[in-house]
Amino acid sequence: KPVELVIIDEAGGATKQVSEYRNLVERSEVDYVIGYISSGDCLAVAPAAEELKKFTVLFDCGTPRVFEEASYKYVFRTGxxxxxDNIGAALYINEKIPGIKSYAGINQNYAWGQDCWADWDASMKALNPNIQVTTSQMPKLGAGQYGAEISALLNSNSEVIHSSLWGGDLESFILQAGPRDLFKKSVAVFIAGEHVMNxxxxxMPDGAVIGARGTHGPFAPDTELNRWFKKIYSDKYLLQPIYAAYKMAQALLGVKSAYEKAQAANGGKEPNQDQLIAALENHSWEGPSGKVMMNLGKGHQATQGIAFGRVKKVNGKVTLVDIKNYPAEKVNPPEGVKSVDWIKSGFKAK
Structure with missing residues (x-):
């Protein structure tokens, strides 16, 4: 049947987003909610979804805390x-720069940035116990100006700089750090850098390590589904899809797949919310980026593999070389184990 979209802007912070969410459910009376890029918004919206008993899919936000510190019936995350991202980046750096002795970081001071630094830091120490941390810079989200942080990073003389900056913050940091030759002194690791690459x-600095929050964008497999997705997206927007677009497509296709599964189990009739929830729990499906498995968070949290590559300029265009893929089981904790505990255990199986 036709689907009606009700679209809101994810801006204004977590308190505003909870208010907007309540309006979607109580005034617009939507059937499902799919959204949220900000980790802070996801942490705030998930309890509201549970309170209002509304099927809700988080499509992009990254903090592990959503399902590692709580349990939900109505909330899922399909990415x-x-x-x-940080375990994969640490594995990649230790493979590509054997004998690395030091690293620093610049990450936004909220849930996403804090968790990324904690997981990266723990992963690097698990892989290389003698490594040195030189400095950790934590500017506020949306800071825009990074002069003091760049000075600290330059003075640290670190071999590698880890960063989970994204959006305008990442663009501003690159624009300000490049002229000061930061990237000539240190290898930048932009775990979510794919969306600003082109x-x-x-x-973009030569040699920078780039991630795309999974096997999205340039790391996506050459499948019929991915070719179809790239064509319809580029035909409409005259751009290639970035990882956020892949993750939204993944969420929509996951809900569609679960709906069809629930409908089939219901004799071809429209499933109710509880039937849809049961169908999506522990479900798996194919997205443009490959297979998605809902196998963490009691079947409410997805896992996938991830890939990283290094920037190489060819005739003025950015390409990626030294691409390495890591399967889901290599970079995600087992069910029931917190990420940081798994990392500190040396990535041991449960």
């Missing part, structure tokens, strides 16, 4: 959480 091709 892997951020521990995967639009900032002139400023």
């Amino acid at each position: 892997a959480h951020g521990a995967m 639009r900032m091709s002139a400023q």
Whole structure:
């Protein structure tokens, strides 16, 4: 049947988003809610969804805390959480820069940035117990100006700089750090850097390590589904889809797949909310980025593999080389184990 979209802007902070969510459920009377990029928003909206008993899918936010510190019936996340990004980045750096002795970080001072630094830091120490942390810079979300932080990073003389900055913050940091030759002194690791890679091709530093929060964008498999998705997206927007677009497509296709599964189990009749929830729990499906498995958080949290590559300029265009893929089980904790505990155990199976 036709689907009516009710779209709101995710801006204004967590308190505003909870208010907007309540309006969607109580005034607009939507059937499902799919959304949220900010980890802070996800942490705030998830309890509201549970209170209002509304089927809700978090499509992008990264903090592992959503399902590692709480349990939900009505809330799902169809993208892997951020521990995967940082574990994968640590594995990649230790493979590509053997004998690395030091690293620093610049991450936003809220749930996403804090969790990313904690998981990266723990992963690097688990892989290399003698490594040195030189400095951890934590500017506020949306700071925009990074002069003091860049000075601290320059003075640290770190071999590697880890960063989970994204959006305008990441663009501003690259624009300000490049002219000061920070990237000539240190290898930058932008775990979510794929979405600015092409639009900032002139400023992207050679040799920087780039992630896409999974096997999205340039890391996506060459499948019929991915080719279809890239075509319809580029035809409409005249751009190639970035990881956030892949993750929204993944969420929509996951709900569609679960709906069809529940409908089939219901004799072809429209499933109710409880039947849809049961169908999505522990479900798996194929997205443009490959297989998605809802196998953490009691079947409410997805896992996927991840890939990283390094920037190489070719005729003025950004390409990725030294691409390495890591399977889901290599970069995600077992069910029932917190990410940081799994990392500190040396990535041991449960």
